[in-house]
Amino acid sequence: MSPFVLDGCDLSMPAPGRLLPPRTFFSPAVFDAEMTRIFARSWVHVADLDELRNGGDFVAAAIGASPVVVLRGHDGVVRGFLNACPHRGATLADGRGNCGRQLRCPYHAWSFATDGRLVGASSRDEFACDFSTVALQPIRVACCGPMVFGCLDSDAPSFEEWIGELPEALARHGGDRLERAFEYAYEVDVNWKVYVENGLEGYHVAVVHDVLNDFVETKDARHHFEEHGSYTHASIKPEYRAMIPELPHLSAEERGRVRFGLVFPNLIPVLGPVEFSYLRIDPLGPERIRLVARSFDFGGDQALLRDFRRDAIDRTNRQDIGVVTRVQRGLHAHGFAGGMHSAFLESRIGHFERMVSRAHTGERISLARPGSFTRAQLVAECAGTLAMRATT
Ligand code: FES
Ligand SMILES: [Fe+2]
Incomplete structure (x- = not known):
């Protein structure tokens, strides 16, 4: 397939493990195209x-x-x-x-x-x-x-097709009883995709996030890839499991894990045993977003964790803002060849960029992959893909 170029950016599917060209993250022409090709056609x-x-x-x-x-x-x-x-x-x-x-x-x-x-x-x-x-x-x-x-698009897929596993998971967690606990809003000088990508990977958690790193285990996570989104299911570390009340409606496994999701293009839902939160990344310009963070819980005894979550979420967002603004500045470095992503911890970034590329190029391909993927599977697959490319 011939390259699909806009304002000097090749928006074709990046090679395995590679990312879209740096200019994709600050070009006004790419931003304008994304407003119509992505946002105006999505839920x-x-x-x-x-x-x-x-x-x-x-x-x-x-x-x-x-x-x-x-x-x-x-x-x-x-x-x-x-x-x-x-x-x-x-x-x-x-x-x-x-x-x-x-x-x-x-x-x-x-x-x-x-x-x-x-x-x-x-x-x-x-x-x-x-x-x-x-x-x-x-x-x-x-x-x-x-x-x-x-x-906005009457030809876009149905909502059920778009939203994937989230409604069923929310319903199992008693989603209709959720009450708003707190919210934050921030404006950040960053391209919307840079912020979304930060929310799709657990690689930085041990480096950047003290509280979140104490809370979840990223190494044994499993990734799920849908047509218009993706999920990481990560386990809650044992010290924190002790803080979670008995929840008769959830299985032991669900009581001990958090789902970090993406509903393409710009919503990052996080579903844990006692709460549901989301981050919505509103694109305001090629290098500006508003970040809306809201958190819900079930009130009563379960609201005991609210103060902890209120501080932890704001702290985590501010830590993320510190690093994503570095990425935004670095992407402007003259001659920077473009970034790369790891096979497992950042695999959902690769999937997201394929969704972005598909929207720009209009390619009719499926990006859903049934099942959940472990580290060993994704690393082996990446090694296989690279070997296949080397021999062709
Ligand atoms: S009444 Fe709405 S624009 Fe005139
Ligand atoms: Fe983060």
């Missing part, structure tokens, strides 16, 4: 259900560069719309709140019922349009545990 986390409890509750969010608004109707249905007024395009909503019975545009006061219908506009006789057809433009929405996702 992206936009809100949580606890922000949408009552009729009229809304959250203004973004799917890549597109402003959207999700809204609970007075009929109880959660809907999503482009956050763009059909009149001249002004955004209708900011932040989160309750709009009452109607969402009213701040520019010329067109107003919309919570199901998107236009219900108010002045000077109608001056417009050459059939007002009965004017409405907010709907987007696809779907829920999973405490989360709401949106999708």
